[in-house]
Amino acid sequence: MVYEHDVLVIGAGLAGLRAAIEATRKGVDVAVLTKVHPVRSHTNAAQGGINAALNEGDSWESHAYDTVKGSDFLGDQDAIEVLCQEAPGEIIELEHMGVVFNRDENGRLGSRAFGGASQARTYFVADFTGQALLHTAYEQSLKYQIRTYSEFFATSLIMEDGACKGCIALELRTGKLHVVKAKAVILATGGVGRAFEPSTNALICTGDGMALAYGGGAPLMDMEMIQYHPTTIKSNGALITEAARGEGAYLINSLGERFMAKYAPNMMELASRDVVSRAEQTEINEGRGVDGCVLLDLRHLGERVISTKLSQVRDLAIDFANVDMVKDPVPIRPGMHYIMGGIKTDITAKTQVAGIYAAGETACVSLHGGNRLGANSLLELVVFGRRAGESAAAYATSSRHARGGESLAEKDAQHIKQLTGAKTKGEMAGPLRLELGKTMNEFCGVYRTEDGLKTALDRVVKLRERYKGITVQDKGSAFNTNLTAALELGNMLDVAEVICRAALFRRESRGAHTRLDFPTRDDENWLKHTLVYKTDGEPRLDTAPVTITRWQPVERKY
Amino acid sequence: MEVKLRVRRYDPEGDRKPYTQEYAVEMPDSATVLDSLIQVREEVDETLGLRCSCRSSICGSCAMRINGRARLACKTKVVAVAPNGGTVNVEPAGNMPVLKDLIVDFEVFWEKIKAVVPWLRPEGPEPEREYIVDNDKMLNLNTTVACIMCGACVSDCTSLEVDPGFLGPAALAKAYRFVGDPRDGHKLDRLKQYTEAHGMWDCAHCFMCVEVCPKDVAPMDWILELRREAEAEGFTNHNGVRHGRSIAESVKEAGWLDEGKVAMESMGSIGEKLALVPVGMRAFFRGKMPPMGPMHYQRPGAESVRRIFEELEAKE
Numbered sequence A: 001m002v003y004e005h006d007v008l009v010i011g012a013g014l015a016g017l018r019a020a021i022e023a024t025r026k027g028v029d030v031a032v033l034t035k036v037h038p039v040r041s042h043t044n045a046a047q048g049g050i051n052a053a054l055n056e057g058d059s060w061e062s063h064a065y066d067t068v069k070g071s072d073f074l075g076d077q078d079a080i081e082v083l084c085q086e087a088p089g090e091i092i093e094l095e096h097m098g099v100v101f102n103r104d105e106n107g108r109l110g111s112r113a114f115g116g117a118s119q120a121r122t123y124f125v126a127d128f129t130g131q132a133l134l135h136t137a138y139e140q141s142l143k144y145q146i147r148t149y150s151e152f153f154a155t156s157l158i159m160e161d162g163a164c165k166g167c168i169a170l171e172l173r174t175g176k177l178h179v180v181k182a183k184a185v186i187l188a189t190g191g192v193g194r195a196f197e198p199s200t201n202a203l204i205c206t207g208d209g210m211a212l213a214y215g216g217g218a219p220l221m222d223m224e225m226i227q228y229h230p231t232t233i234k235s236n237g238a239l240i241t242e243a244a245r246g247e248g249a250y251l252i253n254s255l256g257e258r259f260m261a262k263y264a265p266n267m268m269e270l271a272s273r274d275v276v277s278r279a280e281q282t283e284i285n286e287g288r289g290v291d292g293c294v295l296l297d298l299r300h301l302g303e304r305v306i307s308t309k310l311s312q313v314r315d316l317a318i319d320f321a322n323v324d325m326v327k328d329p330v331p332i333r334p335g336m337h338y339i340m341g342g343i344k345t346d347i348t349a350k351t352q353v354a355g356i357y358a359a360g361e362t363a364c365v366s367l368h369g370g371n372r373l374g375a376n377s378l379l380e381l382v383v384f385g386r387r388a389g390e391s392a393a394a395y396a397t398s399s400r401h402a403r404g405g406e407s408l409a410e411k412d413a414q415h416i417k418q419l420t421g422a423k424t425k426g427e428m429a430g431p432l433r434l435e436l437g438k439t440m441n442e443f444c445g446v447y448r449t450e451d452g453l454k455t456a457l458d459r460v461v462k463l464r465e466r467y468k469g470i471t472v473q474d475k476g477s478a479f480n481t482n483l484t485a486a487l488e489l490g491n492m493l494d495v496a497e498v499i500c501r502a503a504l505f506r507r508e509s510r511g512a513h514t515r516l517d518f519p520t521r522d523d524e525n526w527l528k529h530t531l532v533y534k535t536d537g538e539p540r541l542d543t544a545p546v547t548i549t550r551w552q553p554v555e556r557k558y
Numbered sequence B: 001m002e003v004k005l006r007v008r009r010y011d012p013e014g015d016r017k018p019y020t021q022e023y024a025v026e027m028p029d030s031a032t033v034l035d036s037l038i039q040v041r042e043e044v045d046e047t048l049g050l051r052c053s054c055r056s057s058i059c060g061s062c063a064m065r066i067n068g069r070a071r072l073a074c075k076t077k078v079v080a081v082a083p084n085g086g087t088v089n090v091e092p093a094g095n096m097p098v099l100k101d102l103i104v105d106f107e108v109f110w111e112k113i114k115a116v117v118p119w120l121r122p123e124g125p126e127p128e129r130e131y132i133v134d135n136d137k138m139l140n141l142n143t144t145v146a147c148i149m150c151g152a153c154v155s156d157c158t159s160l161e162v163d164p165g166f167l168g169p170a171a172l173a174k175a176y177r178f179v180g181d182p183r184d185g186h187k188l189d190r191l192k193q194y195t196e197a198h199g200m201w202d203c204a205h206c207f208m209c210v211e212v213c214p215k216d217v218a219p220m221d222w223i224l225e226l227r228r229e230a231e232a233e234g235f236t237n238h239n240g241v242r243h244g245r246s247i248a249e250s251v252k253e254a255g256w257l258d259e260g261k262v263a264m265e266s267m268g269s270i271g272e273k274l275a276l277v278p279v280g281m282r283a284f285f286r287g288k289m290p291p292m293g294p295m296h297y298q299r300p301g302a303e304s305v306r307r308i309f310e311e312l313e314a315k316e
Helices: A014-025 A060-070 A077-097 A129-143 A208-215 A273-285 A299-309 A311-321 A377-396 A406-421 A429-443 A450-467 A481-505 B033-044 B107-115 B135-145 B158-162 B168-179 B187-195 B208-212 B219-232 B239-254 B259-266 B270-285 B302-315
Strands: A002-010 A030-034 A147-150 A152-160 A163-171 A176-187 A226-233 A250-252 A294-297 A330-339 A342-344 A356-358 A528-533 A540-545 B002-009 B019-026 B063-066 B069-072 B087-091 B098-100
Touching: A002 A014, A002 A163, A002 A208, A002 A377, A014 A030, A014 A129, A014 A176, A014 A377, A030 A152, A030 A176, A060 A077, A077 A129, A077 A377, A129 A377, A129 B135, A152 A176, A152 A208, A152 A406, A152 A481, A163 A406, A163 A481, A176 A208, A176 A377, A176 A406, A208 A342, A208 A356, A208 A481, A226 A273, A226 A311, A250 A273, A273 A294, A273 A330, A299 A311, A311 A330, A342 A356, A356 A377, A406 A481, A429 A450, A429 A481, A429 B033, A450 A481, A481 A528, A481 A540, B002 B033, B019 B033, B033 B087, B069 B208, B107 B168, B135 B168, B168 B187, B168 B219, B187 B219, B208 B219, B219 B239, B239 B259, B239 B302, B259 B270
Parallel strands: A002 A030, A002 A176, A030 A147, A176 A356, B002 B087
Antiparallel strands: A152 A163, A163 A176, A226 A330, A250 A294, A294 A330, A528 A540, B002 B019, B063 B069, B063 B087
16 A cells, blocks of 8 residues: 655654654644554653652752763754753643543652652652553554554665655555555654663664664664663563662662672662663672572662552562562663664754754664663653654655655565565574674673674674575464564664774773773763764764763763 | 473364363473473474463463453463363353454454544543642553453353343443543543443343453442442433342332332333233242332441441432
8 A cells, every 4th residue: 555644753652652643733643653562662661760850949050061961972962952942841741631540749840859860750660651652642643543554563764866755564454565654753762772782672672763864864873871770680681670779769889888889879779771781780790699680679768659659560579579678679781771872863853964853762863872871751742742843844845755656665565575585494593592692791781892893793793694595484364473573683683783883993981882992081082972873885984972961971970 | 390281272173172182292381381382382383373472461362261261361370270280271252253263253342342432532632741649540541441351341241141232341441431531521531432332331240350360440330330420420210220229218118128129129111011021920929029119128237327328328
């Protein structure tokens, strides 16, 4: 089939839905296309909350400075100013849409403390804030009757005269390819956690939008900046929210010490995530860990706080770590969680390619620079999701649909035929993905070296070669998850290569990017963004300046 | 440990009817059923179809029947359902058409969610800031907001089995989420709509949804709450309301249930009452007629039962 819309949003997490709602409000025809049903999106996993300077005595400037400092001065300050200035309005809007935010004793919005923040400015719904926000946005998408292509996988972008004009999409239920034409496309496809093993990310976080935009000529920015979350469960990488520490949990080592006193004497457990993760890894590496972990101790919080504010993670710890946090400390360790880098956009969510807009984890505005503060990610989704919707709607009024019809899908049909058609038994996608994930986690983790990164790049390049010979065993059309897994792996390999190259490129330590061979921050040479462009040969590396409006870089201490 | 799985499979393109296939995979002791299924799909049989994503019981993708009961595969440890190394039975969720293997069609599920008008509809001008609301009311709603729409309750709902049109536990829990929200301005419209056919009164309170819900939403509790709200707001012209009241009356009266009387009193119209006659005849000829009228004697202890009623009524 050939479908036509003014604005096509790929991805239906909070950024995508917020973008779709805004574009609809602007009066254009909008469709959302997602490889899972909208409420299955990974926004669900955000537990702790969403930041805004709404409380008396707080200010957007304070929120902005915390974010700038958290980013290790790599975030663009004009973008961060937008984020923090628009935050209060967005929270109020979400509340009006129906989000069941926690209240204080006066019935007003109640906030909690979070890492790297100088004020308690995190608004929340128990410990499933992301889920509550996502479901509310979905409700609004129903209210606005937004057309949703659910369980459609975008296989490529339609590019014409250097501009993006929609996408080709595989309908998972039937296995049919469709042409979805649009005058503007918003990519809101989330992160790429599955390129790492383990990761807190859902199985659907495979960097699809990043790979699509990169293939379409848009540069990926600061891709070396990978966040390791300080509190993940060893057995399966599941996340324990930072809100646990926000509510007062301690981190202790095998000697029973609150070791953060050595690394961040003022903020202790609530220092920035990169700082806490490095501290934990150092404790573990120096032999003060417990079976490859340190301990998260919540016992002093008492059962009431735990069961009303942290009920979901209490269940997770019982299910996956066999520990009831009311009674025992939970063994945790740093785990891959988030990518600060992404498709380079400006503060209107526009990329360098005409017709492509991006928002959320898949984008890099840049708000988070070298390290994202907890509860700033949900905020990014609504502020820049809305901006993407506005920009794309405006652009769509002056652009035209692609020429051509169903034949636009021909190339993708050939590719799929080649993947499923091979009779010889090539390698399977699953084990290749696992190898990729283990490689990335080993060499692009909390601590990095030149040698390690070169090894990683070398392996990723070889994996890409092997990928060309894989065979999809499932030859069926309906819900061929084997085929989508293979397509996703292709996306992850592209993005993983970019991560390795960017990490080799940045020869300093900043934020989450810690190079043992370049252990200090080097503002003279590296107060700038890394950019990676796709070419016919090796990717092209470049840099872009960091926008500094009012906060000059200083040494970062917590 | 070795995990043995017996998976119900169905390929819509093949000509085979649903069949079962057995797999065995080596897994760590902490493995969940989902981990094991993924292991099968990645290393043994790539054609196995299932939905899954977050692995942390928050996305709601992987509800399926495990050993005959709806569960999230990612929240179910193998050792919990097959403690002695037995085989784990895995089937698609119930009450929804199977599309492929463990993948079921959620279309009707979402249609029913849409049918309850699932968005906040405040009345009057919006406040400049947030609505001022008591935190306990918000915390009360949290229980329903925690629903991840996995469909486990729908899978095992016994009312849906006999009445596919029933809105079902997930949609009705969602309905309460707005009825109970002090910010919503359409409580009465909503209650009126939900009392209609296939609505709140069609639940048979079998507790299955409460038992299988992986997020402790307890949909049935909210259905009962909807009924209380509906009655309190005067939506009483309904067989469900009459049924409940008649049961209470007859127990209060005689200390036990007068089934015949309850059946008659539940029916709102003459036509419905008449329709019970053949049912009664059949019961009579098969010797299953409950004691009615003068036969419905007072049980010993009826006095004590009545006192319980009176004390409860005094408290209200």
